[in-house]
Amino acid sequence: MNVPIARTSLTEEEIQSVLAPLRSGWLVQGPKVREFEELWSAFTGAKHSIAVTSCTTALHLSLAALGFGPGDEAIVPAFTWIATANVVEHLGGKVVFCDIDLNTFNLDVTQLAEKITSRTRVILPVHLFGLAADMEPIMQIARKNGLAVVEDAACGFGSRYRGQHVGTFGDTGCFSFHPRKAITTGEGGMITTGDDALAAKLRRLRDHGAAMTDLQRHLGARPYLLADHPDAGYNQRMTDIQAALGGAQMARAAEIVAERQRLAGIYDKEFSALGWLKTPAHIDGLTHGYQSYPCLFQPEIVSPASVVRINEARNNWMDRLQKAGISTRPATHAVHMLTFYREKYGLRSEDFPNAWAANDCSISLPLFHGMSDAEQRYVIQNVIETAI
Numbered sequence: 223m224n225v226p227i228a229r230t231s232l233t234e235e236e237i238q239s240v241l242a243p244l245r246s247g248w249l250v251q252g253p254k255v256r257e258f259e260e261l262w263s264a265f266t267g268a269k270h271s272i273a274v275t276s277c278t279t280a281l282h283l284s285l286a287a288l289g290f291g292p293g294d295e296a297i298v299p300a301f302t303w304i305a306t307a308n309v310v311e312h313l314g315g316k317v318v319f320c321d322i323d324l325n326t327f328n329l330d331v332t333q334l335a336e337k338i339t340s341r342t343r344v345i346l347p348v349h350l351f352g353l354a355a356d357m358e359p360i361m362q363i364a365r366k367n368g369l370a371v372v373e374d375a376a377c378g379f380g381s382r383y384r385g386q387h388v389g390t391f392g393d394t395g396c397f398s399f400h401p402r403k404a405i406t407t408g409e410g411g412m413i414t415t416g417d418d419a420l421a422a423k424l425r426r427l428r429d430h431g432a433a434m435t436d437l438q439r440h441l442g443a444r445p446y447l448l449a450d451h452p453d454a455g456y457n458q459r460m461t462d463i464q465a466a467l468g469g470a471q472m473a474r475a476a477e478i479v480a481e482r483q484r485l486a487g488i489y490d491k492e493f494s495a496l497g498w499l500k501t502p503a504h505i506d507g508l509t510h511g512y513q514s515y516p517c518l519f520q521p522e523i524v525s526p527a528s529v530v531r532i533n534e535a536r537n538n539w540m541d542r543l544q545k546a547g548i549s550t551r552p553a554t555h556a557v558h559m560l561t562f563y564r565e566k567y568g569l570r571s572e573d574f575p576n577a578w579a580a581n582d583c584s585i586s587l588p589l590f591h592g593m594s595d596a597e598q599r600y601v602i603q604n605v606i607e608t609a610i
């Protein structure tokens with residue numbers, strides 16, 4: 223049997239949904255984008271939702287709209303997808319890494335305050351793998367120091383912090399619709415914000431800085447006259463083809479989240495007695511969305527002294543699982559260990575020991591909507607039989 227790490231599952235109706243914009247001739251950021259944004263706001267409780275081309279452009283646009291620029295510093299968790307750090311570089315800023323908590327894989331808030339300098343402008347907490355970062359202390363520290371907060375909620379669909387959907391705490395929240403995420407539009411992203419002026423600026427910046435969208439112009443009295451451009455913006459517009467696909471999936475949003483939670487619950491139960499596999503944390507007040515199912519392989523206590531040994535054992539285990547047809551991945555990467563950041567900032571693995579340990583000892587198991595009982599049983603059996 224072959225079990226992939228993830229598989230997209232679209233209904234026939236969702237697949238058919240892309241035909242309407244193709245037939246209407248309105249392909250780019252039109253009525254379907256507006257509809258998807260409204261559905262997104264309704265589901266997350268955000269005041270404004272602004273569709274863009276990816277989570278990376280959502281993060282980039284958020285920083286640009288907040289006036290982040292050369293010389294400014296942004297605090298980024300050392301264990302995340304590289305895009306969280308890259309957008310800071312794109313705008314000429316400096317990335318200041320903060321280590322993570324190995325229990326949650328999220329920003330260690332006890333180390334946050336000491337990263338702040340006179341140049342710090344923004345904190346970029348990540349709700350990694352669908353578990354919310356500890357937003358209350360993060361927001362407190364940000365307010366006390368006059369810092370902006372841009373939430374990387376790429377994996378945050380269905381993730382809640384004390385009942386409130388992630389992406390609605392900071393100045394903006396940024397979501398991804400890459401096929402590895404719970405809702406997909408191929409490529410795509412969404413920005414959420416509660417700030418009216420910021421929302422207006424984000425809408426202009428994604429669309430060449432235009433004061434009016436094409437849809438507004440076409441619905442207006444003089445559709446043949448062009449808009450003014452108060453900003454030098456970008457082209458980060460989502461297509462109506464993508465938005466039709468995203469909007470169609472929102473009809474079963476609650477079911478998509480519930481199914482991932484059901485599958486994770488079965489893994490939790492089956493693996494609960496295994497001392498050598500630490501399954502995703504359950505934290506009071508947090509609802510996990512399970513974008514993935516990241517575990518820590520711990521055949522011995524994880525520490526700087528054992529990381530290299532465990533890493534080799536983990537990789538060999540991944541080989542055995544792959545031979546059995548089961549795809550796994552390291553949960554994500556420690557960005558400070560990647561060549562660009564290591565060389566530019568002169569960093570060593572041990573500078574952020576928990577991110578290093580997560581990089582070398584984590585393993586994500588297959589979890590996706592549409593995973594059959596037989597597939598999940600096959601994964602469980604092989605995980606238990608092949609690990610040590």
Ligand SMILES: *Cc1c(COP(=O)(O)O)cnc(C)c1O
Pocket residue numbers: 275276277278279302303305306348350374376377397398399400410411
């Ligand atoms: C997927 C992901 C991104 C990038 O999303 P794209 O839509 O592919 O640009 C950024 N941050 C995190 C944490 C992610 O998981």
